[in-house]
Amino acid sequence: MTDSLIRLRDALREFAAAREWEQFHSPRNLATALAVEAAELLEPFQWLTDEGSRNLPPDKRVAVEHELADVLLYLIRLADKLEVDLERAAHAKIALNGEKYPVEKSRGSSRKYDEI
Amino acid sequence: MTDSLIRLRDALREFAAAREWEQFHSPRNLATALAVEAAELLEPFQWLTDEGSRNLPPDKRVAVEHELADVLLYLIRLADKLEVDLERAAHAKIALNGEKYPVEKSRGSSRKYDEI
Amino acid sequence: MTDSLIRLRDALREFAAAREWEQFHSPRNLATALAVEAAELLEPFQWLTDEGSRNLPPDKRVAVEHELADVLLYLIRLADKLEVDLERAAHAKIALNGEKYPVEKSRGSSRKYDEI
Amino acid sequence: MTDSLIRLRDALREFAAAREWEQFHSPRNLATALAVEAAELLEPFQWLTDEGSRNLPPDKRVAVEHELADVLLYLIRLADKLEVDLERAAHAKIALNGEKYPVEKSRGSSRKYDEI
Numbered sequence: 172m173t174d175s176l177i178r179l180r181d182a183l184r185e186f187a188a189a190r191e192w193e194q195f196h197s198p199r200n201l202a203t204a205l206a207v208e209a210a211e212l213l214e215p216f217q218w219l220t221d222e223g224s225r226n227l228p229p230d231k232r233v234a235v236e237h238e239l240a241d242v243l244l245y246l247i248r249l250a251d252k253l254e255v256d257l258e259r260a261a262h263a264k265i266a267l268n269g270e271k272y273p274v275e276k277s278r279g280s281s282r283k284y285d286e287i
Numbered sequence: 288m289t290d291s292l293i294r295l296r297d298a299l300r301e302f303a304a305a306r307e308w309e310q311f312h313s314p315r316n317l318a319t320a321l322a323v324e325a326a327e328l329l330e331p332f333q334w335l336t337d338e339g340s341r342n343l344p345p346d347k348r349v350a351v352e353h354e355l356a357d358v359l360l361y362l363i364r365l366a367d368k369l370e371v372d373l374e375r376a377a378h379a380k381i382a383l384n385g386e387k388y389p390v391e392k393s394r395g396s397s398r399k400y401d402e403i
Numbered sequence: 404m405t406d407s408l409i410r411l412r413d414a415l416r417e418f419a420a421a422r423e424w425e426q427f428h429s430p431r432n433l434a435t436a437l438a439v440e441a442a443e444l445l446e447p448f449q450w451l452t453d454e455g456s457r458n459l460p461p462d463k464r465v466a467v468e469h470e471l472a473d474v475l476l477y478l479i480r481l482a483d484k485l486e487v488d489l490e491r492a493a494h495a496k497i498a499l500n501g502e503k504y505p506v507e508k509s510r511g512s513s514r515k516y517d518e519i
Numbered sequence: 520m521t522d523s524l525i526r527l528r529d530a531l532r533e534f535a536a537a538r539e540w541e542q543f544h545s546p547r548n549l550a551t552a553l554a555v556e557a558a559e560l561l562e563p564f565q566w567l568t569d570e571g572s573r574n575l576p577p578d579k580r581v582a583v584e585h586e587l588a589d590v591l592l593y594l595i596r597l598a599d600k601l602e603v604d605l606e607r608a609a610h611a612k613i614a615l616n617g618e619k620y621p622v623e624k625s626r627g628s629s630r631k632y633d634e635i
Contacts, residue, residue: 205328
């Protein structure tokens, strides 16, 4: 069975091709749409406490699921247009973060890597 | 073999647990970090034309790959904390978008669904 | 003496004209730059508690002042290109918010107007 | 007559005090709300060309005016809570930008200061 990220990439290619939307999907436009969706995902959390954000009321939860999906879809589409392998890039970034945040130095701390 | 999104989710769980970062990873904090990363991804595109955004210089390309990865990592982590199945949510959203943007009405148009 | 918003608008006009930057200052580009700056302003707050955000360390405070300024500058420039009177628009919005959030119904509550 | 930024600051203080909203207005919360509003301001521009963004249809124009106002209001409120003099910070930033972007080197170029 093909992988989830590949299946979604292919579904989005088909979706865009059927609507002749390739012309609008420049990396710049997709990066803009992604940032807008990420802010829409943040919107329902903005006046919540940390604790409140762990217990979303059902209607907010549905909205949040849609926004999570929108962010993923634009992200996959943008990576596709830039010919970036998202999975590989993500694992490489985790390895890099592991170097920037050694376990001993960053345990229990939310400081940035240039402050530890 | 397990799926890419599951493998990344598990790698992030392990990364956070080793550093005792669970305490910082409220949905609210993660949604904030995601929005910040999405804007960092937009940053290198902001003064480019559509055409320029299709031909990034090599140094910008590397930076963009890292930002794509950061967005994916926070997205997976946030979905994990909210117990949302990202793949399922993404396919459900594609189906919903198919209803909002019927092929016949949206072909070659970048208008929003409430304007077509 | 002319007003602060007018003085800043004029200083920015002069700055852009001297550098022949009018060509880059489409409303779309300026709105993108503004969103990027707003996220950069959010960045130093992202892992802070509410209390921590009230007591920024001196180096973060300087960075935050610069980002506050950047947001204001792009905002004034964007309003100028769109021929919007920012001060008038802001007072009109406060009046509108007063109708959406009547004192009696919204006292001590962070709920959105469509939830009160 | 007092200055526009001071009048708006005072109107917002009164608005928040009447609703007992001081408790929600931590710098962190206000910076989050500001970033959300900046993305809402970007939203109507996201699929437009530069040229299209210079000629907004009337309904989009009204929405954009409201979002411009929202960004300004949160910005003034955030600066107030941080005790930052916005006007002074903005003029200081223009002076700094003048050093980063000397006229001779940046004329007609949209490159960042570290690339010129």
